[in-house]
Amino acid sequence: MNLSTIIMPCNYSGYTDPATIKGWSVVDYDWSNAKALWAARKPMDCEEDLVRQVDMTAAASPGTTTWVYRNSIKALPWYTTVREKLTDPAYAAWFLPFSGAGGYHVPTCDANYSPPLCSGLYHDQMQTPGFPHGDGNCSAPACDVSGRGAKRPVPVGEYLFDPRAANVSVNGQTLLQWFVDDYVFGRTGGSNPLVSGFFFDDDWNDVRGPDECDPHAVQDMGLSAADLAHITAAYRANMATVYAEVLRRGKFSWQQLWAGQEEGAPASTCPEPLVKRASCATDLRRLCAASSPAQSRVLMYSFAPGGCLTDPSKLTEAAEDVANFLLIRGKHAYLGHGWLGCSHHYEFPAALRADYGEPRGLCAETAPGTGVFVRRWTRANVQMDCNTYTPSIDLLPP
DSSP states (O other), rough: OOOGGEOOOOOOSSSOOOGGGGGGGEEEOOOOTHHHHHHSSSSOOOOHHHHHHHHHHHSSSOOOOOEEEEESSSOOOOOOHOOOOOOTOOOOGBBBBSSSOOOOOOOOOETTTOEOOOOOEEOOOOOOSSSSSSBBBBOOTOOSSSTTTOOOOSSSSEBBBBBGTTOOTTTTTEEHIIIIIIISSTTTTTTTTTTTEEEEEEEETTEEEETTTOTTTTHHOOOHHHHHHHHHHHHHHHHHHHHHHHHHHHHHEESSSSOOOOOOOOOOOOOOSSSSSSHHHHHHHTTTTTHHHHSSSEEEESSOOOTOOTTTTOSHHHHHHHHHHHHHHOOOOOEEEOOSSSSOOOOOOOOOOOOOOSSOOEEEESTTTOOOOEBBSEEEEEEEEETTTOOOOEEEEE
């Protein structure tokens, strides 16, 4: 059962101790992991630190599958692969600029430098390291996201790719080609045999604009409604190419999981249990059907309460979640947690260590309207009584 588990651990103050995540099958590391370390380095090296964490995990827990973080809309300069393009003026067309009108709601310069270090490319400080303090503390005298020899040093901040520039070629490579071949599948990503998948964060919306940016980002970039529509459509088309290439190269991503979302939408960062106490029978009738995406997609089932609200150290409905997961899961499925933030302890219930064998068929209601659902496995019989929300898993003798 533990081979069908997944979590997103993160330790802000340093590397995640591999001993704390033993047992979990898929471990997806966030960019904030070890932020206290890489934010203080000159230049920052978050990308390389993720690989160091992957190496530590593989050495301590052979068989654990590791995924790494990539932002799909933000050009984060603490990633070396991004910084190399962001600090080269030849690649300016790949990134969104400020409008040029002035009066912006975010600073364009880092005044810790003398003279101040400025950039006309849009950037904000929503989740940005800073000196002396920020979301991650830089060492004196200022944050360094450019490194020595940069053609055009840039101040610390979260920059944005321009999805409309997907086919803009610089030095024989388009933005989309670079995104796939270098950013996703470069030496710190998919080319590393220990990296099996990715978390592609954030999204563009044709009304709100970019996710998790300053609320005035659209205004500060001078984007019109037509611009937002064009950018959003281009972003969706680009990511469709990325997702297809991820599968073609034998990897996977969190966004390609099915966590109950509508067809064509990515899986939520904050999934919830697909079977809930209040709607248990209705949920199971739908999810146990042969036509359910739970049977044909790679399922992501969250421990309750889910929605990024779970305290993973104190699971409140572990028995119910395991039973419901075993009732509805298809051939490929994961039970675990979405994003819960950094520095958590993850309880690992004993039920996750059991071997339930193979399902003998789909789950079914014992009779129409009973609200009791059963599924037979080769090594267990699983049941959920939705009338009282009572699970039972009876292990069979060898």
